Amino acid sequence: MARVQFENIYKRFGKVEVVHDVSFDIKDKEFMVLVGPSGCGKSTCLRMVAGLEEPSEGQIYIGDRMVNGVDPKDRDIAMVFQNYALYPHMTVFDNMAFGLKLRHYPKAEIKKRVEDAAGQLGLENLLKRKPKELSGGQRQRVALGRAIVREAQVFLMDEPLSNLDAKLRVETRANIIKLHQRIQTTTIYVTHDQVEAMTMGDRIAVLNGGVIQQLGTPQDLYDNPANMFVAGFIGTPTMNFIPGAKVVGEGDLTKLVLEGIGQIEVPAELAKRARDAASRELTFGIRPSHLEDATLIGESSTRSSIDGTVDVVENLGNELQVYLTAGGKSLIATLDPRSRAVPGNKIRLYVESDRIHLFDTATGESIF
Numbered sequence: 001m002a003r004v005q006f007e008n009i010y011k012r013f014g015k016v017e018v019v020h021d022v023s024f025d026i027k028d029k030e031f032m033v034l035v036g037p038s039g040c041g042k043s044t045c046l047r048m049v050a051g052l053e054e055p056s057e058g059q060i061y062i063g064d065r066m067v068n069g070v071d072p073k074d075r076d077i078a079m080v081f082q083n084y085a086l087y088p089h090m091t092v093f094d095n096m097a098f099g100l101k102l103r104h105y106p107k108a109e110i111k112k113r114v115e116d117a118a119g120q121l122g123l124e125n126l127l128k129r130k131p132k133e134l135s136g137g138q139r140q141r142v143a144l145g146r147a148i149v150r151e152a153q154v155f156l157m158d159e160p161l162s163n164l165d166a167k168l169r170v171e172t173r174a175n176i177i178k179l180h181q182r183i184q185t186t187t188i189y190v191t192h193d194q195v196e197a198m199t200m201g202d203r204i205a206v207l208n209g210g211v212i213q214q215l216g217t218p219q220d221l222y223d224n225p226a227n228m229f230v231a232g233f234i235g236t237p238t239m240n241f242i243p244g245a246k247v248v249g250e251g252d253l254t255k256l257v258l259e260g261i262g263q264i265e266v267p268a269e270l271a272k273r274a275r276d277a278a279s280r281e282l283t284f285g286i287r288p289s290h291l292e293d294a295t296l297i298g299e300s301s302t303r304s305s306i307d308g309t310v311d312v313v314e315n316l317g318n319e320l321q322v323y324l325t326a327g328g329k330s331l332i333a334t335l336d337p338r339s340r341a342v343p344g345n346k347i348r349l350y351v352e353s354d355r356i357h358l359f360d361t362a363t364g365e366s367i368f
Ligand SMILES: Nc1ncnc2c1ncn2[C@@H]1O[C@H](COP(=O)(O)OP(=O)(O)OP(=O)(O)O)[C@@H](O)[C@H]1O
Pocket: 013, 018, 036, 037, 038, 039, 040, 041, 042, 043, 044, 045, 192
């Protein structure tokens, strides 16, 4: 097992730069997720660790060894691909044994490792089958098994769940987490799905346009997004953004005024940051779950609230997903089911003022 380091990595294909100055340090045994929209450079980063691409600039380390120029087969990594690429004419056993046979492991050792891995993945009874006789989830487990038997220092997984249906994705996701808890191999996991990233990662690196936007624990990214990209990418339903927020001071009190929509009291500990940013164009941010029907809150609610008109109410039983329009902006609020939100009616939403966010509209950078 080993740590993996990227030091100022750039990758260009011809003149096009697809990875810009990416640095990170993945700790031994850590489960690191690279997440970001399609084309942001996730697979390219992973392929550089695997040795399938060489960086244009910068160094990659696996353990203490700089691996630039090292052949993929000498890097001691195991990779699971999106399309799991099983050999159709081979049994499950032979698919899992293939990499070990290539490396001339003794027969008894191969048998032991394959049987161990099959046990861990619940494949014991399927070893004689061919891939076409397996379900999607079983095939996925064989692909994982093929990686596990190698007992490599680092696992690389590129969207390994993307071919599975929703239920199986959730199940397999949990299996991969359990597996990692047991064998603790350093893992780099690539996905474009923020829920996968949040549920699986010890830490998450959010990539956009080949640049790391933020690297942190799932809770860090959720609570303290570094910019509007991360704020909008992490969390479902996505954060509401209202541009044109004005910082107004009234004695000791600092407020954010959203013209025609409402106003929010800025908590004392954030007041200075808000006032310092007052001359900039600002965008207010609030997550749907940090809004509530003001009639359910009482007195204090009027001090921090947003007024809108309800468009659609979706009742999920434990909560209402309410789509509304406020000052011409579409917003989403996740409300208590006791809310009487009715399509076409006005609604006042209480804003949890200690969960508010403020961004520089021009740069997207977070002020808090
Ligand atoms: N061999 C190549 N030659 C030229 N451009 C490439 C090559 N491989 C990747 N790219 C480009 O580099 C960028 C990053 O690609 P990459 O495959 O890393 O994206 P990704 O984040 O994995 O996306 P997805 O979620 O769609 O898999 C894309 O714009 C892609 O078109």
